[in-house]
Amino acid sequence: MTKLSLREKVGYALGDVASNFYWRIFDLFLLIFYTDVFGLPAAAVGTMMLVARIIDALTDPLMGGLADRTRSRFGKFRPYLLWGIVPLVFAGVLTFTTPDLDVDGKLLWAYATYVFMMLSYTFINVPYGALIGVMTSDSHDRTVLTSFRFIGAFTGGSIVAYLTPELVALLGQGDEVRGWQMTMALYGLVAALLFLITFLSVRERVSPISREQASLWVDIKDLGRNKPWLVLFSLALVIMITITLRASTGTFYLKYYVDRPDLIGAFSMTYMLALMMGAAITPLLTKFMGKKQLMLILMCAVTILSAAFYFIPRDQVLLMFVMQALIGICLGPKSPLVFSMYADTADYSEWHTGRRATAMVFAAxxxxxxxxxxxxxxxxxxxxxxxxxxxxxVQTSTSEAGIVMLMTIIPAVFAGLSVLLVRIYPLDEQSVETINLDLASQRAVIGKE
Known part of the structure; x- marks a missing residue:
């Protein structure tokens, strides 16, 4: 079983630094960009973002099926790191371009460019995520690799959180519309270089035990019968709602409730650094407890801390930063844990069905x-x-109260729901080890034929 080198782990992590020049922008700034810069009504933006992301999300399994069926001298997934660069860069700039149109025209532009943006992100990011499942078959090495990945993700997120408001002001020179457009052009060039480095750094090693390629519909049916994956899918959905609620509402919270918009960059960066710290210590934590047990403890802590945030007075800024950092540390291990567990469910599916569809698992x-x-x-x-x-x-007391609830109590409810889902996840460390040993013996037999 090949152990991954430090060079390969770092090279892979740079791909998520690149991805977060886009994903973290969506989380932290896109909603407030559409309302406060682009000039769209908040309710219309909410509907637009839901519709656009559902359209994009439905294409993820198709992208996974396409990647699983790709054959090239570079492998199944690596080529997309090159093929997806140009569309991603152009989509990012267009999404943050503000044309001189009426509200209906702007909303149509937002729909078109945001869908294009998310489809471009899918085209490069689904194969990138699937690489975890084929770079190594060792469960612990996958956890380490995903920790490197999300250290990269949160590093990119920290850069975006802190520098974006500064870059918009610097590059726009008083023109916020132009500032956003130029900032995304700069981020696109940096992301393109980082994806190229990732392409050159990583290798695909894990081959399926069966060379027979099932249909896309069979891959989807396999997922529907994969209980560990179904639980993990629901868990990731709920945790993502928790994270996005706090990240996206944070800008509104500081601007309108705390009345300190100047702290948005520092507050967001503090959160990203805390997430990065949590991701960095994940391999150490998993030496002392299993992934399921660790996830259970962390999400209990997030539930309690998010609810406690509600009671922080608006003038206690330092306490807000401390609590945000604590929540970030607790949520930081979530990403490396969940994506390592997704790789385990891909192994479970192959062990259970005799067919492997790594990209389909990660696309879903x-x-x-x-x-x-x-x-x-x-x-x-x-x-x-x-x-x-x-x-x-200046917000009314009603809208201000809504902002506070979106930052505190509502995320706490979703975090509490995630605790219930973790409890029913069926794969523990022993079962994962048994599956891996069985698959390794099957590959050894095939290798001798």
Whole structure:
């Protein structure tokens, strides 16, 4: 069993640094960009983001099926790191371009460019995520690799969180519309270089035990019979709603409730650094307890801390930063744990059915992530619209209370739901080891034939 080198782990991690020049923008700034810069009503933005992400999410399994069936001298998944660069860069710039149109025209532009953006992201990110399942078959090595990946993700997220407001001001020179467009052009060039480095750094090693290629419909049916994957899909969906609610509402919370918009960059960066710290210590934590047990403890902590955030007075800024950091540390291991567990469910599916569809497993995982983010964004937009939110104005007590609830109690409810889902996840460390040993022996037999 090949152990991954430090060079390969770092090279792979740079791909998620690149991805987060886009994903973290969606989480932290896209909603407030559409309302406060683009000039769209909050409720319309909520609906648009839900519809666009559902359209995109439905294409994830198709992308997974396409990647699983790709044959090239570079492998199944690596080529997409090159093929997807140009569409992603152009889509990012167009999404943050503000044309001189009426509200209906702007909304149509937002639908078209955001769908294009998410489809471009899917085209490169689904194969990138699937690489975890074919770079190594060792469960612990996968956890380490996903920790590197999400250290990269949160590093990219920290850069985006802190620098974006500064870059928009610097590159726009007083023109916020142009500032956003130029910032995304710069991020696109950096992301393109990082994806190229990832392509050159990684290798695909794990081959399926069966060379017979099933149909796309059979792959989807296999997922429907994969109980560990179904539980994990639901868990990732709920946790993503929790994360997106807190991340997207944080900008509104600081701008309108705390009345400190100057702290948005520092607050967001603190959260990203805390997430990165949590991801970094994940391999150490998994040496002392299993992935399921660790996830259970962490999500209990997130539930309690998110609810406690509600009681912080608006003038206790330092306490807000401390609590945000604690929540980030607890949520940081979630990503490496869940994606390592997804790789385990791909092994379970192959062991159970004799067929392997790695990209399909990770594509459907991406579906869960995106759907969770879409539902959270829609909930924010709809609730703010219903409570009378008005962009760039002093908020009413009703809309202000809604912002606070979206930042605290509502995420706590979803975090509590995730605890219940973790409890019914069926794969523990012993069962994963048994599956891996059995698959390894089958591959050894095939190798001798």
């Amino acid at each position: 995982a991406a579906f869960s992530q995106k759907l969770g983010g879409a539902l959270a964004a829609a909930l924010i937009g709809w609730l703010l619209g219903a409570l009378g939110y008005a962009a760039n104005q």
